[in-house]
Amino acid sequence: MADNERTRAAEQPGTLADSIRASGLKVTAPRLAVLRVLDQAPHSTAERLFATVRAELPGTSLQAVYGVLAAFTGAGIARKIEPAGSPALFERQVGDNHHHIVCTRCGAVHDVDCAVGEAPCLTPSNTAGFTVHTAEVTYWGLCPDCQAAISSTSSSPSPLLNKGAQ
Amino acid sequence: MADNERTRAAEQPGTLADSIRASGLKVTAPRLAVLRVLDQAPHSTAERLFATVRAELPGTSLQAVYGVLAAFTGAGIARKIEPAGSPALFERQVGDNHHHIVCTRCGAVHDVDCAVGEAPCLTPSNTAGFTVHTAEVTYWGLCPDCQAAISSTSSSPSPLLNKGAQ
DNA sequence: TGCAATGTTTTGATTCAATCAAAACAACTG
DNA sequence: CAGTTGTTTTGATTGAATCAAAACATTGCA
Numbered sequence: 094m095a096d097n098e099r100t101r102a103a104e105q106p107g108t109l110a111d112s113i114r115a116s117g118l119k120v121t122a123p124r125l126a127v128l129r130v131l132d133q134a135p136h137s138t139a140e141r142l143f144a145t146v147r148a149e150l151p152g153t154s155l156q157a158v159y160g161v162l163a164a165f166t167g168a169g170i171a172r173k174i175e176p177a178g179s180p181a182l183f184e185r186q187v188g189d190n191h192h193h194i195v196c197t198r199c200g201a202v203h204d205v206d207c208a209v210g211e212a213p214c215l216t217p218s219n220t221a222g223f224t225v226h227t228a229e230v231t232y233w234g235l236c237p238d239c240q241a242a243i244s245s246t247s248s249s250p251s252p253l254l255n256k257g258a259q
Numbered sequence: 260m261a262d263n264e265r266t267r268a269a270e271q272p273g274t275l276a277d278s279i280r281a282s283g284l285k286v287t288a289p290r291l292a293v294l295r296v297l298d299q300a301p302h303s304t305a306e307r308l309f310a311t312v313r314a315e316l317p318g319t320s321l322q323a324v325y326g327v328l329a330a331f332t333g334a335g336i337a338r339k340i341e342p343a344g345s346p347a348l349f350e351r352q353v354g355d356n357h358h359h360i361v362c363t364r365c366g367a368v369h370d371v372d373c374a375v376g377e378a379p380c381l382t383p384s385n386t387a388g389f390t391v392h393t394a395e396v397t398y399w400g401l402c403p404d405c406q407a408a409i410s411s412t413s414s415s416p417s418p419l420l421n422k423g424a425q
Numbered sequence: 426t427g428c429a430a431t432g433t434t435t436t437g438a439t440t441c442a443a444t445c446a447a448a449a450c451a452a453c454t455g
Numbered sequence: 456c457a458g459t460t461g462t463t464t465t466g467a468t469t470g471a472a473t474c475a476a477a478a479c480a481t482t483g484c485a
Contacts, residue, residue: 152463156465156466175341181343194391205387220360224401228398229396231394231395236387285431287433289433289434306471319435
């Protein structure tokens with residue numbers, strides 16, 4: 094590793110390093126790299142982040158990425174989402190309480206704003222004595238590309254997931 | 260296996276075998292056993308179902324349980340739910356579109372009726388071109404037991420999952 | 426009632442995602 | 456600039472689920 098690339102941390106311009114430091118974490122090259130990729134490609138798996146990070150920081154290990162992500166989610170600057178049938182995805186934590194829509198054919202994920210300003214069906218009717226802290230909505234459907242692919246070819250859809258009828 | 264226990268399928272009284280046959284599947288002892296346990300203990304993992312089924316049907320393998328569950332979900336008489344941080348859970352498919360509330364401390368799962376008769380926030384505001392088929396709501400909170408456990412002991416909650424702030 | 430065809434279950438191996446533990450190492454504090 | 460704390464690496468391991476092929480049972484049909 095020529096000239097210790099892994100230690101070049103503090104020389105970043107601004108915001109990324111700042112938001113890491115602001116959350117009480119030490120600033121390191123792997124963390125900067127992961128946060129940058131998280132920004133450029135939200136809803137990435139740990140493996141995908143690893144592949145991209147490794148391109149610019151060859152010494153990085155997959156376990157380091159997992160470690161960085163654990164630190165980020167613990168510190169509240171990243172969020173882990175786990176759609177059924179998919180490995181965990183990560184995105185930078187943003188203030189709003191948005192949800193996700195997942196394509197059942199290709200797995201593409203997009204953000205969806207919460208329908209009403211104040212969370213709508215976040216207060217279930219019968220909580221069975223539970224105290225509710227969070228409500229999480231996942232929408233399942235077809236992304237534009239897969240709609241086109243299905244309507245043009247008459248081949249079988251080969252769905253990524255087999256959700257029960259709603 | 261004395262007198263071929265595994266083949267005693269058709270002699271069940273009624274409803275279980277009927278609902279298997281009604282969905283176009285062959286009736287077998289492992290399927291009857293899995294469906295019975297699914298009825299008695301909803302929200303069970305495959306492993307848990309396997310342990311219970313094996314008690315009454317010793318020759319059954321874990322893979323058989325997975326196979327039965329795949330057949331059931333494919334035929335629409337069982338539903339697979341996959342809460343973040345937990346292995347997949349299974350329940351008998353019922354007509355209503357209910358959701359689930361999960362205890363972040365002990366993992367207990369309960370059913371929650373959809374707040375309004377017609378699904379409320381099942382129509383997101385910006386679908387980004389997606390066609391929405393299903394909306395899935397998961398509530399996270401504390402079950403009554405864990406609320407009591409936390410307020411009585413001042414020990415650390417040791418949460419099962421670390422959800423981001425909502 | 427018995428036979429054949431189809432579909433299910435078993436057996437064994439394998440994949441994928443994620444986590445654990447300890448040693449080597451680097452970032453921040455003073 | 457040195458020490459302390461915390462991070463990263465290395466290597467192994469777990470857990471959940473899936474795959475493939477052979478053995479077997481259920482159902483429909485004669």
